[in-house]
Amino acid sequence: MRLYTHPACLQHDPGPGHPESPERLRAVLAALDHDRFAALDRIEAPRAGIAALERVHEAAYVARILASAPMAGTVPLDEDTLMSPASAEAALRAAGAVAAAVDAVLEERGGRAFCAVRPPGHHATADRAMGFCLFNNVAIGAAHALAEHGLERVAIADFDVHHGNGTQDIFAREPRVLFVSTHQSPLYPGSGRADETGVGNVLNAPLPPGTGRQGFRRTWDDCLLPRLDAFRPQLLLVSAGFDAHRADPLAQLQLDADDYAWLTTRLLDIAFAHADGRVVSTLEGGYDLQALAASVAAHVTALAG
Numbered sequence: 501m502r503l504y505t506h507p508a509c510l511q512h513d514p515g516p517g518h519p520e521s522p523e524r525l526r527a528v529l530a531a532l533d534h535d536r537f538a539a540l541d542r543i544e545a546p547r548a549g550i551a552a553l554e555r556v557h558e559a560a561y562v563a564r565i566l567a568s569a570p571m572a573g574t575v576p577l578d579e580d581t582l583m584s585p586a587s588a589e590a591a592l593r594a595a596g597a598v599a600a601a602v603d604a605v606l607e608e609r610g611g612r613a614f615c616a617v618r619p620p621g622h623h624a625t626a627d628r629a630m631g632f633c634l635f636n637n638v639a640i641g642a643a644h645a646l647a648e649h650g651l652e653r654v655a656i657a658d659f660d661v662h663h664g665n666g667t668q669d670i671f672a673r674e675p676r677v678l679f680v681s682t683h684q685s686p687l688y689p690g691s692g693r694a695d696e697t698g699v700g701n702v703l704n705a706p707l708p709p710g711t712g713r714q715g716f717r718r719t720w721d722d723c724l725l726p727r728l729d730a731f732r733p734q735l736l737l738v739s740a741g742f743d744a745h746r747a748d749p750l751a752q753l754q755l756d757a758d759d760y761a762w763l764t765t766r767l768l769d770i771a772f773a774h775a776d777g778r779v780v781s782t783l784e785g786g787y788d789l790q791a792l793a794a795s796v797a798a799h800v801t802a803l804a805g
Contacts (some may be wrong), residue, residue: 502604502613503532503805506545509617511586514609515574518582519750519787520619521634528616528783531793532800540804543604544745545597545617547589548640552599555643556636556670561627565634567592577629591619591634594782598641598737601683606735608647610777612768613801614740620784621738623663623689631662631689638739639714640668642677645735652676655733657724657767658683659760660741660784661751663704667739672698676689680724682707682716685756703727709752713759716744727767732774736767742786742795746787750787757791757798764802779803 510522532540553562554572568575569588576582592618605611623631642654651746656671658664658681668691671677678701683692685706692704705719728736742760744753764781773777786792 501540502601503540503542503616503702504545504601505529505542506593507596508586508589508593512590512619513583513584514586514632514655515588518569524786524792525618526600527789527793528796530614531797534797537800543600545593545615546600547592548595548599548635552640552644553635555647557625558627559617565629570789577774581629581634582734583634587619587634588649594616594619594621594755595635598637598780598782599644600689602641602645602649602735605778605780606645609625610656610772611656612777612803613781614780614803615780615782617783620741621666621782622658622660622784623666623722625666625669630666633666636666638669638737639667641737641780641782644673646676650788651734653678653731653733654735654737654741655680655728655731655738656737657728658741659740659763661742661744661748662688662785663742664739665689665691668692668696668698668702672702675699675701677701678733679703680727680730681720682724684709684753687751707753710754712754713756716759717762718757720766725770728770729773733770734772734775736775736779738767738779738781739784740781740799741784742792745788745795747788747791748786757794760795761798761802764799768805769801
């Protein structure tokens with residue numbers, strides 16, 4: 501199994517007190533710097549090419565993001581999303597990690613990868629940075645699989661506590677991509693209603709605060725996993741946000757690290773049934789450092805089998 505990351509992702513700094521801090525990635529990498537992860541193939545993420553970015557983002561938006569990094573300090577793109585001097589490079593490496601991981605897993609039977617990168621991506625739309633996200637990393641990976649590898653069915657499973665509005669918007673009219681999501685509602689960004697179905701390729705399962713593990717697992721077992729299985733994906737991508745953990749300060753779904761291990765195992769079953777085990781997972785949210793580290797370790801352990 502491969503682990504993609506890059507030092508530039510630690511240099512993106514939205515400023516003091518911002519939840520999406522470099523300490524998040526430091527906690528993740530420290531958790532994966534353990535004997536039980538010694539077999540991970542650790543790979544430096546390449547930069548995403550402009551063509552890969554422009555498959556999901558408008559050209560003018562890509563140019564604007566790459567030109568917006570300040571010489572010093574931070575510059576706001578919206579009330580939550582800021583760029584520092586290293587942010588453009590970090591965003592290129594985060595998107596490039598997912599595209600490179602897609603290439604790698606499609607070259608081998610049973611290939612899996614985890615992209616320990618930031619900034620996260622699933623809120624970024626075709627022409628707007630929001631929710632801490634600059635480029636939509638998972639969407640870039642899915643579009644890359646369609647364009648460069650000729651896949652006909654790519655699935656994206658998003659279990660971040662916040663709805664992946666950007667991913668949904670990008671693929672809402674693309675039947676080759678299935679997007680399924682659990683997320684807390686009501687909560688930022690306010691999207692993800694059950695009646696948002698795209699062209700029949702979007703399945704949202706909004707969950708109320710306090711849902712807990714039984715409701716979370718039942719929703720995946722009864723609703724989302726059967727839909728994924730019926731789609732028969734040739735590649736499974738995961739927007740792996742860990743902010744539904746009970747310790748997270750931004751939401752209240754009340755999960756634990758073993759819930760992420762459980763869901764990862766179930767997703768892997770579908771990948772082995774239809775995609776030769778090919779899975780690429782990329783880091784999204786998770787803002788309690790101890791909970792994030794434990795949850796990523798549980799996710800990667802399950803993903804590695």
